Amino acid sequence: MPFAVGTISARVAAAPDESDLIRAAQAGDQDAFERLVRAYDQSVLRIAMNLLRSPDEARDVYQEAFLKVFRNLHSFRFDCSFHTWLYRIVTNICLDHLRRRKVRKEESTVVETVDGPMDRIGQVPERSPHSDPERCLWNTRLAGKINGALEALTPRERTVFELRHYEGLRLRAIGDMLGTTEEAAKNCLFRATQKMRMNLEAFV
Amino acid sequence: MSCEETIQEIPLYCYGEVTAEAEENVEAHLAGCEKCRLELARYRVFLQALDARPQIAEAGLLAGCRAQLRVELARDTDGRAHRSPFRAWAETLREFSRMHIPFRVPVGAMALLALGFFGARFTPEQFGGLGASVAGPMFSTVRSIESDATGNVQIAVDEVRRHMVSGKPRDPRVQELLLSAAREESNPGLRVESIGMLQNNSDSQAVRSALLDAVTKDPNAGVRLKALEGLKSFAGEETVRRTLASTLLHDEDPRVRMQAIDLLTAHRDDALVGVLQNAVQKEDNDYVRARCRRLLAEMKASLGTF
Numbered sequence: 125m126p127f128a129v130g131t132i133s134a135r136v137a138a139a140p141d142e143s144d145l146i147r148a149a150q151a152g153d154q155d156a157f158e159r160l161v162r163a164y165d166q167s168v169l170r171i172a173m174n175l176l177r178s179p180d181e182a183r184d185v186y187q188e189a190f191l192k193v194f195r196n197l198h199s200f201r202f203d204c205s206f207h208t209w210l211y212r213i214v215t216n217i218c219l220d221h222l223r224r225r226k227v228r229k230e231e232s233t234v235v236e237t238v239d240g241p242m243d244r245i246g247q248v249p250e251r252s253p254h255s256d257p258e259r260c261l262w263n264t265r266l267a268g269k270i271n272g273a274l275e276a277l278t279p280r281e282r283t284v285f286e287l288r289h290y291e292g293l294r295l296r297a298i299g300d301m302l303g304t305t306e307e308a309a310k311n312c313l314f315r316a317t318q319k320m321r322m323n324l325e326a327f328v
Numbered sequence: 329m330s331c332e333e334t335i336q337e338i339p340l341y342c343y344g345e346v347t348a349e350a351e352e353n354v355e356a357h358l359a360g361c362e363k364c365r366l367e368l369a370r371y372r373v374f375l376q377a378l379d380a381r382p383q384i385a386e387a388g389l390l391a392g393c394r395a396q397l398r399v400e401l402a403r404d405t406d407g408r409a410h411r412s413p414f415r416a417w418a419e420t421l422r423e424f425s426r427m428h429i430p431f432r433v434p435v436g437a438m439a440l441l442a443l444g445f446f447g448a449r450f451t452p453e454q455f456g457g458l459g460a461s462v463a464g465p466m467f468s469t470v471r472s473i474e475s476d477a478t479g480n481v482q483i484a485v486d487e488v489r490r491h492m493v494s495g496k497p498r499d500p501r502v503q504e505l506l507l508s509a510a511r512e513e514s515n516p517g518l519r520v521e522s523i524g525m526l527q528n529n530s531d532s533q534a535v536r537s538a539l540l541d542a543v544t545k546d547p548n549a550g551v552r553l554k555a556l557e558g559l560k561s562f563a564g565e566e567t568v569r570r571t572l573a574s575t576l577l578h579d580e581d582p583r584v585r586m587q588a589i590d591l592l593t594a595h596r597d598d599a600l601v602g603v604l605q606n607a608v609q610k611e612d613n614d615y616v617r618a619r620c621r622r623l624l625a626e627m628k629a630s631l632g633t634f
Binding site for chain 1: 339340343345371374375377378380381389390392393394396397398400401404405550553583614
């Protein structure tokens with residue numbers, strides 16, 4: 125789960141004076157607001173990007189989420205952590221995008237090529253010059269399959285799976301973000317892993 | 329605990345999301361069951377394989393998002409500052425609407441008269457036809473100070489004011505400002521925003537030139553991607569195709585090259601063979617290389633030059 129460390133370190137780094145920052149931002153201090161954004165925006169963009177696999181949509185989610193935070197920060201009452209509040213906003217916007225996409229039946233980011241299924245968005249060079257080309261090709265195909273399998277999940281299952289598997293968040297926190305119980309998030313993760321495994325059976 | 333129950337628990341057990349009691353039960357069962365241990369090992373391989381999904385490069389995207397957010401926040405703050413008198417007025421109106429109807433009619437007529445009178449005096453003359461408002465001076469610099477015989481002081485002040493210009497993106501004045509913002513070197517967020525607005529009017533020659541310029545010269549990949557989007561419907565034109573071919577061969581960002589090859593492949597063009605062969609040789613992005621190879625195969629051309 126490669127992303128978990130980054131998320132946790134961002135949170136720990138932001139923790140000591142976070143409530144002071146929030147209060148200052150609530151009082152209209154732009155600099156404090158910008159520091160709050162900087163503490164979380166990398167993980168917000170990463171979640172949006174991983175969930176939506178589209179830089180344009182991730183950019184929209186980023187803007188919409190932080191503008192919502194800016195406009196509604198005055199109503200934040202410290203009932204939950206700022207992190208949970210922010211992620212709730214982000215995941216809800218991402219869920220809306222995923223649902224709209226299901227309705228529009230948008231073109232998949234995974235395309236069939238002569239080398240097998242490939243994810244248009246994930247194709248950023250990550251090979252080292254000494255890596256085995258066959259292994260690289262296999263990984264590329266597997267990555268395409270994984271993204272295909274993720275796209276087959278329902279928006280809710282996909283969100284829970286991304287947040288648990290790739291972001292390393294606990295199911296209790298995910299339940300809080302999605303406005304549901306830990307038990308419901310657990311069932312969702314279970315269904316998602318079952319479907320993923322079924323879809324990737326030939327590969328792993 | 330039975331084998332079936334253990335296998336049901338394995339996914340959540342691997343994520344450390346079962347209760348302490350369930351964890352003990354699973355481990356007790358695993359200690360004595362070879363078949364379930366094998367299933368657990370297989371499940372762990374599956375979870376590990378899921379990490380083969382590549383991370384998405386986001387450095388350029390993050391910088392673009394931050395810059396754009398700054399612009400949006402400034403606009404939002406300005407909007408609030410401008411909205412507040414309107415809100416106050418709207419609230420007064422709401423109060424007024426609660427009054428009794430016979431009293432509302434003459435007061436309403438007076439209000440309309442006043443609106444016409446003051447509206448005529450305060451409509452800004454700049455940007456003929458477009459809605460515009462002039463804020464107070466943002467920056468001012470005193471250039472010279474002189475006193476005259478009467479004891480008055482004359483101060484020459486240079487002032488920079490912020491004007492809010494609004495109108496349809498097709499309005500010539502708005503388009504001119506968007507074209508100027510698209511060249512704003514210090515602010516990539518503004519360039520992304522303006523290119524995004526301009527891309528819907530790419531039938532204008534000036535806009536198309538600005539988009540082509542942005543594709544070839546803008547240092548920010550987000551801006552180049554936005555500009556490419558705007559050129560989508562002109563991907564069949566020769567100038568645009570030449571720019572796309574050069575982008576495919578020379579742009580350093582794989583996302584931009586992916587967009588370029590997608591646009592190039594939308595129109596079959598045998599003159600592309602050389603470019604595609606070059607790209608296959610030097611391209612290190614799997615998706616772009618695969619698209620080039622496929623296109624060459626469709627054109628019945630060889631993969632390399634001899």
